[in-house]
Amino acid sequence: MPCTDDVIAHNREAWNASAPQHRDTPAWQRLCDAVRNERFNCFDATLNTLLSQLDLSGKRVIQLGCNNGREVLSLFALGAREAVGVDQSAAFLEHAQALSALSPHAPTFIEADIHHLPASLTQHFDVALITIGVLNWMPDLGAFLRHVASTLVPGGHLVIYETHPFLEVFEPSAADPWQVARSYFQREPLVEDGAIVYEGQGQAIGLPSYWHLYTLGDLFNGLLAAGLHLRGFAEYAHSNREDLYDLYEQGGERQVPMCYTLVAQKA
Template sequence: MTTPPAKPPAIAAAYDAWSAQYDHDRNPTRDLDAQVLPRVLGELRPRATLETGCGTGKNTAFLASISQSVLAVDFSSGMLAKAAQRGLPPQVRFAQCDLLQRWPADNSSIDLVSCSLVLEHLKDLSPYFEEAARVLAPGGHLWVCELHPYRQYAGSQARFAGASGDTVKVDAFTHHLSDFTAAAGRAGLHLRRLDEWCHPDESAALPRLISFLFQR
């Protein structure tokens, strides 16, 4: 397991601060992500799942329901502490991990890698996709669900109200649709499905999320 830094970098520190209220804030992006995940992955039955950027564990219970084992990792110790309080089944394990370093999984040992609302915080996507390809077993799947680039073009990014009431914007980087598919392709992953998702209350607005299902 990657040793966590002594002082969390800005993004981890922001999520540490956000962790106490993350599940209670109004957040249509978070809620829509939790809805679309089972719609796409509900028929899969992975033996081993690696959830990258598990946050407070909002998707971990579903992943545990379809998987024999789940390793849920996150950069933020605050988010991991909240996830551990959910009383999830015993096949779920948690670990702190920097997704830009080597992940705590052996080569070709994972059947499903799940990634929700994480990659906007990575400037370079290539290390993530290279690690996903390394740990995935042949035929394994990578699920990626992110804030839609259209929303990023319009200035949206992860944000929350800090303790002082000021809006805290978490560092984010804009990635075009082709950035995701190109990084996956370079890593040897093949696109099997692409979807754009609108929140039910925003039918006339820009798509809120974009999701990809890749396969090794």
């Protein structure tokens, strides 16, 4: 297993190499057309409701792991006066800048590893946002949460909308996708060499990426250690990740938790 810095570097290289497969799609052109609208908002009903309850009006918001920036642009529709996106993938930030150039809004995008954030981001934001597919890329969840907390002003809120850790025990591409494929408590990361995509299977790119597994206990203990106090937590039966996982929405009597929302507040 590579050291933490090497894992972060490998994941960055894999994301950069995957970027062209995200832009060469009809979905990208639809997104380019959509962001021209000042009321553009790509959040689903679950996250829209949560952020509206928190009330972003006039607030400074940062998204850690912003990908192509579409969610950062969506923050303006909810009233944010300042929106900043941070990602370590230069290739995806190029996508974000391209979308921003088409938008009537002016977000800021910063290329940085979460472990080496610019000092200007320290205690500057009212709200920090983390959405699907961020936490599991982090080799040290506790350290990640400490860095996230450092961006918040005292009393600021962290909002997380992520895949449920329990879902990781299943393998949707298996012959029997309902068969438990791995332990909920597995510590070894899942290593892939395919492009990181949101639909179907990515083509092999010959670069390893590391998807880390964690429990809800890891998350809650990490929040506490970072000086963040839980204010709300809800679990849902719908999917907010790749389409391969949609089948688990049809669990019926054996429905599994698929995602969650969490709100924590800095002391």
